[in-house]
Amino acid sequence: MAPSTTLSDLIGIEHSKLGFFQELQHTIEELQAANEESESQRREIAAILDGITDVMMVLSENLRIISVNHAFREIFDSVEPEGKYCYELFRNSVEPCPECPAFRSLSTNKVCKELAFFRINGRKRQFEMIASPLKGPYGSGNRVLIFKRDVTLEKEYQAKYYQAEKMATVGTLATGVAHEVNNPLMAISGYAEGIQRKLTKLTAECIPAEVKTDFEDYTNTILKECHRCQQIVKSLLNFGHPETSVFGIVNLNDVIKDTLNILGYHLKRSKELSLELDLADELPLIYADEPRLKQVMLNLMTNAADALQGKEGVISLHTRMNGKGAVVLEVADNGCGISPEIKDRLFDPFFTTKPVGKGIGIGLSTCYNIVKDHHGEISVLSEEGVGSRFVVTLPIQQD
């Protein structure tokens, strides 16, 4: 059996009531290790989340904000978002936005996407929203994760791209047409010149004097009109240049004339509209991207024409030096004018007062961007019912 017991065994100095200390210690060590691991995981996830530049929010079922990421705080600094409703922050509204994807996401339990506009810090921005349901371990309250990505620029570029695409198509078409038209024009002008040469050889016996004079007039007119057609064809060819924009030495007045050539038909068609040109002689050349400047001109002219709303009116074009090393182009109309409450939204992308199908609201924002690329400025003076004046300032020297 067991070895014999001694007195010191009975005293048992080195023996104590055994507790679960070692097991506890072991458990505590395990817990600490697990805790450290989850802490490092948490940090990693936090780092990943901080790397996400989209606005992120976790919302409760009734769209109360539970937590947000740093991108949110950058947009809404000085606001404590937790506990507030999402729509009161983004829309200043007292009820959920009709297009909100969070509800759909929660009811279908799928990831839902949606595009929406929000006014952030006084500027209209377009956001792509992605809502994904969070079926947390809490069972009771479902939550929803919302990503909001600012796609304003993206959409702008997209629109620009479409525009450019369209222009390129138009350009190609125009080029094709121009070449096709050029040949008959060459033939017409060639034969007209031929007729004139023949006329000089014809004597009075062959042809009555008044008939000869008439023929000379006719052929002159034919040649003149041919020449005009060739000019139009040339500017069409210029406009439809498929090459991407390159900065070069540009004469602003030529840009205006070229644009007017293109617009000529459009402008002449409306009888009520009259053009006033006041182009400064001796305007210094500027370093600019000609096709894009033409686009600015086109946009401003189109807007001015639209502002007249088919009524009688004047569009005046004016170029000058401003004494600060810049040239100035002013496009003025005496149309409907701009109401003061929308004045600050004028250059916002996708802001338009035109009816659906007439415009997408990209024109002025494109102008704004182009002028900014030239280190210039664009501003507007307007009075409702009196007219508007757009002023584009372009520096001569590019830094």
Added chain:
Amino acid sequence: MISTKFAIPDIIFGSGSISHLAECAKRVGAKRVFFVSDRGVEESGWVDLVRGILQVNNLDCVYFNDVNSNPRDEQVHRGAKYYLEEGCDVIIALGGGSPMDTAKGIGIIAGNGGEIRDYEGANRIMRPLPPMILIPSTAGSSSDISQFCIITDMEREVKMSIISRSLVPNMSIIDPQLLVTQSRSLILAAGIDALAHAIESYLSKLASPFTEVQALRAIELIVHNLRPAAEERDLKALEQMSIASTAAGMSFSNAGLGSLHALAHSLGGICDVLHGWVHPVLLPSVMRYNLPACVEKMGDIGRIISGSRMCSTKEAAVLGIDSLERMFADFGIDTKMRNLVPSKDTLEKICVTATHDACHLTNPRSATWEELMSICEEAW
């Protein structure tokens, strides 16, 4: 001077202290209690009281009452299996020495596995036991205080002494009110067991200042309160007996016992005698045998028992032993060995077995089995 150690459980003492049971159990982490008791205690109604307390406090209770006097190894094994099957977390025992020792045995197996005989002797328990709360219903065994657990090995017919600090329960809830349902003979048997604890541990080789003071106090309280407690079940006297047996428990748990308990254990193993009835038979004889080795201490005991202060130490010691014999006779307790043991032939086996018991080690005067035989002869 040798270094000694003094260990006791948390003791909650007082009339009505059993009402603290549930909060104590919860404090040691109870959700599903393994409750050990026996049929005698069931009849007194205390088992139902405890089960009621547990139920009211939303504690599951798995009840186990397969307990003998002189609890057996197979009962312990059955209990441990039951404990593990039921997924209990805390052991509560209510009763005398038998249910409490059974509970300790179950705790050993539940925490350490194997068989109970693997742990016989001192400090063989290597792994923690489930938390234990013991509630004594007798003022005697003091298993609720001690680091002893006595289980009978049925195969070898040995009452094994298992000694370990881990057998000191986490809590002892001592409510003297539980004592009123005892029979006269149970009060006597338990009281005399406590007296034997006090006397043997006071004389033990390992007695320390901290055990001696408890032992003497216990002897004094028992001498004065045993009669009113047994004859009239006087509540005040029963309360004093509770204090006495607890004090005796603190003493013997840390100082050990002596040859009387060694003999009582082997007798219990071989003849299945109720532990408490061995002491009146052998205590005076063992004391007479030990007298030469510890006259001074015997004198202290004698003065307390006889109440005499006028005589010499030696005379006081002898007087004390005589007074004890007279006291047992007055109670009408059998003091003859021949009535416990069927025949003299078994005495040798009893004495040989007793010399292997751990209690025999701390006896103040060493004794061979033959010397133990002579003690038994004297009491025959």
